[in-house]
Amino acid sequence: MADSAATQDVSTLPLEELIACHECDLLMRRPQLADGERAVCPRCGYELYSQRTQVVRRSLALVLAALMLYIPANFLPIIRLNLLGQTSEDTVWSGVVNLYQSGMQSVAVVVFLCSMAVPLLKLLCQFLVLLSIAWNIGRGYGLLFYRIYHHLRDWGMLEVYLMGILVSIVKLADIADLSLGVGLACFVGLLLVQVWLEVTMTPHQIWQALSREDAHEGN
Incomplete structure (x- = not known):
C-alpha cells in the first residue's frame, strides 16, 4: 500500500504526472502503484485511488x-x-x-x-x-x-x-x-x-x- 504520494516541488512536472487531493486540494506527483496498492494523501489521509487487478x-x-x-x-x-x-x-x-x-x-x-x-x-x-x-x-x-x-x-x-x-x-x-x-x-x-x-x-x-x-x- 502506498500510504502517501510524493510532495516534492511539482512546479516543473507535466500535468499528466500530477494529481490533486479531492479533500484538501494538495497537489502532488502521481504515485506509481502495483496491483492491490492504494495511494493516500499525505496531508489529510484521503484515499486518492487504488490499483485493482483485471x-x-x-x-x-x-x-x-x-x-x-x-x-x-x-x-x-x-x-x-x-x-x-x-x-x-x-x-x-x-x-x-x-x-x-x-x-x-x-x-x-x-x-x-x-x-x-x-x-x-x-x-x-x-x-x-x-x-x-x-x-x-x-x-x-x-x-x-x-x-x-x-x-x-x-x-x-x-x-x-x-x-x-x-x-x-x-x-x-x-x-x-x-x-x-x-x-x-x-x-x-x-x-x-x-x-x-x-x-x-x-x-x-x-x-x-x-x-x-x-x-x-x-x-
Whole structure:
C-alpha cells in the first residue's frame, strides 16, 4: 500500500504526472502503484485511488450480468396483490403506464427516466467503453461514452425506487394478500450488481486505459 504520494516541488512536472487531493486540494506527483496498492494523501489521509487487478474483464462480466437482469427486473412481476378476490400483478413498467394513464404524465416520465431509461443508458455506455478498451478500437468513442456515463450517474435512482416498493409492500401487507414476484429478486440483483460495478470500474484506471497507446495494459 502506498500510504502517501510524493510532495516534492511539482512546479516543473507535466500535468499528466500530477494529481490533486479531492479533500484538501494538495497537489502532488502521481504515485506509481502495483496491483492491490492504494495511494493516500499525505496531508489529510484521503484515499486518492487504488490499483485493482483485471478491472476490464471483471467490469465486463458485471455489465453483462446487469444487462441480463435488466429485462426481468423491469418486466416481470414485482408483487402479486390479491384484494377482495381480485388479483393483480405489478411490474416497474406497469407502474409507469398506470401513472401515465391516471393523469400523472410528468411523474410517469420521471419514474421512467430514473428507473428504466437512465440505468439502461449507463450500462450501455459502460459496456461500449469496456469493449473499446478490451478490443483496442474506437478509443475516441470510448472517451465520449465514458463522459456521457459520468453525466448520467446522478440520474439513475434504482435504490429510491426500491425503497418505494418496500414501503408499498409494508403498507399493503395489512389490507391484502401479497406475494413477492421474481421481478423483485431480479430488481434487487440488478441494483447490487450495479453497486459492485461502480466499485470495480475504478475511474482512474479506465481513464488511463482510454488515453494510453496500448489499451490492453488496462485489462
